[in-house]
Amino acid sequence: MENIEEIIKIAIAALEDIKAVDITVIETADKTPLFSHLIIASGESSRKVKALASNVEEEWKKAGVEILGIEGLDQGEWALVDSGDVVVHVMLPEMREFYDIETLWKGEHLSRNAD
Numbered sequence: 001m002e003n004i005e006e007i008i009k010i011a012i013a014a015l016e017d018i019k020a021v022d023i024t025v026i027e028t029a030d031k032t033p034l035f036s037h038l039i040i041a042s043g044e045s046s047r048k049v050k051a052l053a054s055n056v057e058e059e060w061k062k063a064g065v066e067i068l069g070i071e072g073l074d075q076g077e078w079a080l081v082d083s084g085d086v087v088v089h090v091m092l093p094e095m096r097e098f099y100d101i102e103t104l105w106k107g108e109h110l111s112r113n114a115d
Contacts (some may be wrong), residue, residue: 007065007086014059020052021094026105039088042096043056052090053079
């Protein structure tokens, strides 16, 4: 499957299906050649983080999306599912707050300092 918008739609539906919290999509094509979009979501427990990431993996596989890698299912604090163009991060809220990858990828820290 090559349609990035469809890959994103499937991932969001898989996350919503298991009640992910605070789903955010960030376009990254102008910041890195490695992937074009990040999807970040929270799960309220380690079990939920694992279930959310596994559901994204399962739904992508059903749709024929090639999965390049899956990380973090053993611990469940931060799981990642990588399709190449779209990378899904599912994190416990405290991990998400600590690492704050939204700010990193959106470049908000740069725009605040530039004022």
